[in-house]
Amino acid sequence: MQTKPSGRAxxxxxxxxxxxxxxxxxxxxxxxxxxxxxxxxxxxxSAIDGVPEVNAWVVIKPDDTCVIRVARAEMGQGTHTGLxxxxxxxxxxxxxxxxxxxxxxxxxxxxxxxxxxxxxxxSRGIRTSQDYVRRGGAAARMMLLQAxxxxxxxxxxxxTVADGIVSHKATGRTASYGSLAxxxxxxTPPDAKAIKLKNPREWKVAGKPMKRLDTADKVNGSKIYAxxxxxxxxxxxxxxxxxxxxxxxxxxxxxxIKNRPGVRGVMRVGDTAVAVVADTxxxxxxxxxxxxxxWDEGPNAKVTSATIAAHLKEGLTxxxxxxxxxxxxxxxxxxxxxxxxxxxxxxxxxxxxxxxxMNCTVRLTADKAEAWVPSQNAxxxxxxxxxxxxxPLEKCEAYNHGLGGxxxxxxxxxxxxRQAVAIAKQLPAGTPVKLxxxxxxxxxxxxxxxxxxxxxxxxxxxNGALTGLHVRVSGQSINAYLSPAAIKDGKDVRQLQxxxxxxxxxxIGYSVPNLLxxxxxxxxxxxxxxxxxxxxxxxxxxxxxxxxxxxxxxxxDPLEFRRVMMQNHPxxxxxxxxxxxxxxxxxxxxxxxxxxxxxxxxxASYSAAVxxxxxxxxxxxxxxxxxLATNCGHAVNPDQIAAQVEGxxxxxxxxxxxxxxxxxxxxxxxxxxxxRVLRLAAMPKVETVIVPTYDFWGGVGEPTICVGAPAxxxxxxxxxxxxxxxxxxxxxxxxxx
Amino acid sequence: xxELNVNGTARRVDAEPDTPLLWVLRDSLNMTGTKxxxxxxxxxxxxxxxxxxxxRSCSIPLRTVKAADKVVTIExxxxxxxxxxxxxxxxxxxPQCGYCQSGQIMAAIALLAKKPKPTDKDIDDAMTxxxxxxxxxxxxxxxxxxxxxxxxxxxxVIHMQAAGESPAAGGVQLALDGNR
Numbered sequence: 016m017q018t019k020p021s022g023r024a025x026x027x028x029x030x031x032x033x034x035x036x037x038x039x040x041x042x043x044x045x046x047x048x049x050x051x052x053x054x055x056x057x058x059x060x061s062a063i064d065g066v067p068e069v070n071a072w073v074v075i076k077p078d079d080t081c082v083i084r085v086a087r088a089e090m091g092q093g094t095h096t097g098l099x100x101x102x103x104x105x106x107x108x109x110x111x112x113x114x115x116x117x118x119x120x121x122x123x124x125x126x127x128x129x130x131x132x133x134x135x136x137x138s139r140g141i142r143t144s145q146d147y148v149r150r151g152g153a154a155a156r157m158m159l160l161q162a163x164x165x166x167x168x169x170x171x172x173x174x175t176v177a178d179g180i181v182s183h184k185a186t187g188r189t190a191s192y193g194s195l196a197x198x199x200x201x202x203t204p205p206d207a208k209a210i211k212l213k214n215p216r217e218w219k220v221a222g223k224p225m226k227r228l229d230t231a232d233k234v235n236g237s238k239i240y241a242x243x244x245x246x247x248x249x250x251x252x253x254x255x256x257x258x259x260x261x262x263x264x265x266x267x268x269x270x271x272i273k274n275r276p277g278v279r280g281v282m283r284v285g286d287t288a289v290a291v292v293a294d295t296x297x298x299x300x301x302x303x304x305x306x307x308x309x310w311d312e313g314p315n316a317k318v319t320s321a322t323i324a325a326h327l328k329e330g331l332t333x334x335x336x337x338x339x340x341x342x343x344x345x346x347x348x349x350x351x352x353x354x355x356x357x358x359x360x361x362x363x364x365x366x367x368x369x370x371x372x373m374n375c376t377v378r379l380t381a382d383k384a385e386a387w388v389p390s391q392n393a394x395x396x397x398x399x400x401x402x403x404x405x406x407p408l409e410k411c412e413a414y415n416h417g418l419g420g421x422x423x424x425x426x427x428x429x430x431x432x433r434q435a436v437a438i439a440k441q442l443p444a445g446t447p448v449k450l451x452x453x454x455x456x457x458x459x460x461x462x463x464x465x466x467x468x469x470x471x472x473x474x475x476x477x478n479g480a481l482t483g484l485h486v487r488v489s490g491q492s493i494n495a496y497l498s499p500a501a502i503k504d505g506k507d508v509r510q511l512q513x514x515x516x517x518x519x520x521x522x523i524g525y526s527v528p529n530l531l532x533x534x535x536x537x538x539x540x541x542x543x544x545x546x547x548x549x550x551x552x553x554x555x556x557x558x559x560x561x562x563x564x565x566x567x568x569x570x571x572d573p574l575e576f577r578r579v580m581m582q583n584h585p586x587x588x589x590x591x592x593x594x595x596x597x598x599x600x601x602x603x604x605x606x607x608x609x610x611x612x613x614x615x616x617x618x619a620s621y622s623a624a625v626x627x628x629x630x631x632x633x634x635x636x637x638x639x640x641x642x643l644a645t646n647c648g649h650a651v652n653p654d655q656i657a658a659q660v661e662g663x664x665x666x667x668x669x670x671x672x673x674x675x676x677x678x679x680x681x682x683x684x685x686x687x688x689x690x691r692v693l694r695l696a697a698m699p700k701v702e703t704v705i706v707p708t709y710d711f712w713g714g715v716g717e718p719t720i721c722v723g724a725p726a727x728x729x730x731x732x733x734x735x736x737x738x739x740x741x742x743x744x745x746x747x748x749x750x751x752x
Numbered sequence: 753x754x755e756l757n758v759n760g761t762a763r764r765v766d767a768e769p770d771t772p773l774l775w776v777l778r779d780s781l782n783m784t785g786t787k788x789x790x791x792x793x794x795x796x797x798x799x800x801x802x803x804x805x806x807x808r809s810c811s812i813p814l815r816t817v818k819a820a821d822k823v824v825t826i827e828x829x830x831x832x833x834x835x836x837x838x839x840x841x842x843x844x845x846x847p848q849c850g851y852c853q854s855g856q857i858m859a860a861i862a863l864l865a866k867k868p869k870p871t872d873k874d875i876d877d878a879m880t881x882x883x884x885x886x887x888x889x890x891x892x893x894x895x896x897x898x899x900x901x902x903x904x905x906x907x908x909v910i911h912m913q914a915a916g917e918s919p920a921a922g923g924v925q926l927a928l929d930g931n932r
Contacts, residue, residue: 091849091885216914224910226845233850234838236785236826240851243784251779276768295767297775370789370797370851370884419787419851420884454790597911650912657908658848658887665886687794687882696876698888702909709914 067200069158071129072102072151074116079179079193081108083152086118086130087140088391089229090421091662092716093655094140096227098148100651101141104221105152105213108192109178115228120393121412134392136426136545138618138714141651145712150207157205162198163190215649215709224654229417241389241416242374246447249376250279251296252438253303254450256288256460259312259680260540263287266309272302281306284437292438296451315540315680323466323539323677324361330489330535331359331470337506340516343529345474348483352474356568359470360557361741363674364463366682367546368692371419372457375435376449379404384411386435389418391426399429403436422666423545427497428462455685462544463675465491465510469557474529479569481580483529486514486558492536493550496543510534512550513615513721514558519711521551521617523558524587525580541677547666548720551617555721556728556742559613563729564738573612573729574600586646586708587614590623593706594644598625608639611729613722620647620713624722626699628730634749638668638697638727644704647713656715657703663720664701669693670724671744671751697751755819758783759828762819769815773807774798776814777825785826785854789882796881799855799862800825806862826854829861837861840898844906848885855881860895869899 068074074082083102089095095115103113123130131147132139156176163181164171167188175182179192215222232238257263267289269281277298284290289308293299330336349355376387377400384404390396396413404411413432418425435450442448452460467490474483494501494509501509512521514532523532546552566576574595581588591614595601600610607629614623627640643660650656669692676683684690728739731749744750753764758781765780772791777783777800786809789797793808800809801824802817817823829835833842837860840846847853856879863870863878870878875895883891893907 091847093848227847230842230845230847230850231833233847233853234841234857235829235833236783236854238850239784240787242788243778245782245784295771295775295779297771297779298768301770368884370787370795370849370882372788418849420849422884451788454792593913650914653910653912654845654906654908657910658845658890661889661908662848662886665888666884669884686792687790688792692882692884693886693888694882695879695888695891698886698892700909701889702911704911704913706913 067197069155069196069199070151070204071126072148073106073155075108075192075196077193079109079112079191081106081113081179081192082116083113084116084118084130086123086133087144088133088135088393088415088418088421090135090391090418092140092659093227093652094135095229096225097141097651097655098144099228100221100225101145101148102152104218105149106156107176107179110220110225112179113228117415119412119414120397121408123394124397124408133394134426135421136391136423138620138717140716142619142712142714145649149212150210153210153212154204154207155199157210158199158202159192159195161202162195166190166195166198221651222649223652225652227655239416240371240419241376241387242371242419242451244376244387244416244449246376246378249447249449250292250294250442251299252290252292252435252448252450253296253299254284254288254290254434254452254456255303255308256456257310257312258459259310259316260542261315262310262312262680264289264308265311268307272306275302278302280441282438282441284434288434290434290438290450292442292448296449300453312680318540318680319678320676326539327466327468327489327537330537331468331487333535336487336533336535338531338533339506339508339511340514340530340532342527343483345483345485345529345531348529349472349474349485352482353477354475354568356473356475356565357471358561358564358738358740359468360560361468362466362553362556363676363742364466364541365546365670365673366458366461366463366675366690367420367422367424368458368690369418369420369422369424372454373431373452374450375431376447377435377439378445378447379436379439380445382406382410384436386413386432388413388415388432389425390415390429391418391421395427395429396432399432400436403433404440422547423549424461426545428544430460454687458675458685458690459682461675462497462542464546464552465493465543465550466539466541467491467553469553471557471561473561473565475565475569479571481527481565481569484527485531487533487535488554488557489535489537490553491538491541491543493543493545495536495538507534507536510536510550511554513554513617520619522584524584524614524616525577526583527580540680547663548617548717551615551717551721552667552724555613555615556725559615559722559725560728560732560738560740563611563732577614586621587616590614590621590644590646590706593704594623594625594642597644597702597704598642600625609730609733611726611731611733613725613729615721616718617721618714618718619711620645620715620718622719622722624719624726626723626726626730628727628734630731630734630749634747635752636731636744636749637752638699640702641699641723641726642702642704643719643723644706645715645719646706646708647715647718648707648711649709650705650707653705656705659715660703660719661701663717664723665693665698667720667723668697668727668751670742671727674743693751754814756817756823757819757821758823759825765814767814769813771814773800773809773812773814773817773823777809783825783827787851787854789852794882795852796859797852797855799858799881801858801862804862804865806859826858829857835861837864837894837898840894844890844894844897846887846890846894848887852881852883856883856891860891860898863895864899870895
């Protein structure tokens with residue numbers, strides 16, 4: 016219905032880099048990668064302080080410091096520590112001497128992507144790296160042992176190693192890894208595929224609640240985030256993109272601000288934005304605020320939340336939906352059922368609101384482009400730097416700083432990198448410029464969690480069993496905005512995440528004899544993108560809250576009602592049971608307190624939650640306790656899993672407080688005064704139940720977020736007798752306290 | 753030039769009088785431990801102490817800060833991260849992304865200066881800074897620990913049960929889902 020601005024994702028793989036599932040470690044050359052330029056330098060040339068690497072993953076210094084390289088981004092989710100644990104486990108080094116070094120994307124490309132995919136999203140950081148990083152650690156161990164064997168003239172098989180000390184029992188000789196590393200670096204690496212990895216049940220470093228390796232500089236202010244990074248002679252930019260998505264800059268009157276102190280330039284950025292460059296960011300920001308800008312807002316300026324809601328509502332009954340699951344004859348069975356339940360749910364746009372706003376520092380010269388960024392996908396940052404600057408990849412480098420929050424905002428899109436390059440191009444060559452978005456700009460130009468509505472209908476038989484279920488989602492598609500090629504034959508299955516019939520990733524956990532699941536794509540002019548948990552958030556709420564409505568209509572306990580339908584889904588059932596048991600489901604509660612339960616699957620992990628809630632007569636909702644269970648297959652660091660579970664609760668419950676509404680084509684809530692997010696006082700006590708089955712690898716950062724919200728909504732339903740069918744809670748006359 | 757006392761040192765800065773203290777600290781004095789989050793005193797990422805009171809420096813214009821006022825930033829809390837609050841934060845692995853934690857630590861220190869043994873309600877009322885990673889549970893535990901409370905664990909409650917180790921893990925020991 017509206018004009019859509021371009022919002023294409025950038026990533027290196029679109030340039031025909033192939034991501035092999037076995038991005039072979041071991042210092043050897045990975046196979047199957049297309050090189051964009053030149054031959055790779057010899058592996059051992061890359062070094063720290065002149066110390067040759069044992070292989071791509073491991074550098075051991077003479078003092079036995081063990082530097083483990085990581086390619087995935089760290090945005091708080093603990094992936095760096097977890098990946099280091101996996102390497103260290105196989106390496107058998109001394110964990111107390113482990114340090115982390117982040118890999119630059121230019122180095123990765125120059126070495127045929129020896130570190131594999133750098134993009135960090137979809138809760139993939141550990142689960143899709145674990146095999147090759149463990150092989151990397153094991154290969155380094157084997158080379159270090161072989162170096163000792165060569166030195167001592169004994170078979171490597173006679174050696175043992177613990178905490179980085181190699182021993183030969185028969186002769187009593189020992190040597191530390193640090194003393195062997197230089198010799199090990201010269202050896203031919205073993206065949207990575209032939210390496211036998213440890214049984215995870217025998218792990219000593221991985222699988223344990225090790226402390227994070229990246230905490231020290233976060234408690235004294237010394238960590239340099241991208242927003243903190245400085246270069247000599249650097250100038251600062253503040254930017255304003257047309258507040259109406261799809262609008263353009265008509266003109267601006269720079270005479271009004273160019274004599275303000277420190278202002279160095281006023282410029283167009285693409286067709287849609289204006290930037291002011293000054294010697295400090297405050298001067299740039301305040302000058303931009305008083306710059307007269309005339310916008311061509313275009314037809315989207317008429318769009319409001321109400322027009323978008325009507326657009327989605329039409330999709331609930333339209334004829335253009337596609338059915339991803341159609342078992343039996345759900346519509347007929349529901350129509351003829353002894354009892355029928357029907358409900359329409361609605362969830363709004365929400366923003367990421369990372370604490371560190373979007374920012375990027377760029378320095379361009381005739382033959383070099385550099386960017387200092389917070390990025391979930393440093394290779395996408397590099398690719399954007401290259402395309403925006405016009406310089407080939409080998410003349411570009413992106414330096415990824417630890418992110419002040421990511422949550423899906425800083426992945427493939429890289430809009431802030433593109434803007435920073437466009438600004439730098441308009442400055443004298445070699446002038447470093449740091450672009451920082453104001454919070455208002457950050458709220459106005461996010462890639463929002465898609466807006467969605469869902470109509471659900473159920474038929475119950477005389478025994479209270481669910482005989483037919485119809486789920487019709489109508490809402491905006493992330494793929495339509497960011498990755499149209501991912502939509503096959505107009506069928507965007509991604510929007511039905513969590514309802515898929517295929518096992519292994521985001522499978523529905525219920526067997527319903529007559530089941531119809533449909534999606535009607537209803538796009539808007541508002542940019543959308545992945546938001547921690549992505550579509551499992553909305554789909555988890557739709558299905559799991561409706562399940563409680565149906566259970567109540569059937570006169571059944573919500574847990575028992577679900578269990579009956581989950582017998583063919585033992586892993587889904589397993590976490591549901593684990594959560595119910597630890598939460599003492601069914602036991603008496605203090606007066607006024609009620610429980611709610613939910614289960615769902617996403618990112619190859621199984622999640623369930625129980626919430627304990629009270630609701631005051633004034634509609635104040637207090638969440639007292641939450642128990643969340645996860646089966647993520649392998650638990651690499653239980654303490655960090657708990658941190659992610661707790662964080663997911665906070666992030667998910669924030670959507671009970673606010674939405675991003677649309678008026679005159681633009682976002683209304685532009686800062687934390689009206690885009691309210693969860694603060695400490697409203698944080699429930701969270702217990703994490705980890706039940707790994709060791710037969711698959713699932714994600715951690717996102718999966719549990721999708722069960723927290725519906726468990727709380729179901730507890731509110733239990734408390735009030737009224738289902739919560741939309742968020743934020745103010746729609747129900749309630750608030751979270 | 754304006755005179756300031758930051759972390760016990762007299763500093764002179766050249767900035768407009770309406771410049772927020774936050775940007776003076778970050779850009780004029782190169783002290784980037786104090787963070788920009790919202791610019792309207794809502795999120796608390798920019799929290800500093802002025803004469804012992806926690807203040808949101810993004811909304812403190814330079815002209816309102818007197819030369820005699822004692823401004824303390826995260827960089828001035830200790831030379832070696834040895835302040836009890838910093839130690840509790842590190843011991844409990846409170847930070848995730850870490851961006852808001854300078855401000856959280858400043859808020860916690862100011863709270864403990866007023867209430868050496870804060871209750872949960874005191875912590876609710878005083879610790880209003882936003883953390884989007886959601887580290888609140890550990891922040892609460894770390895404040896109690898820094899106050900000298902005895903803490904078991906780090907605020908997180910974890911029930912770890914691998915399949916095959918305890919029947920209490922429930923149904924997870926059932927047959928595979930057919931997917932692996």
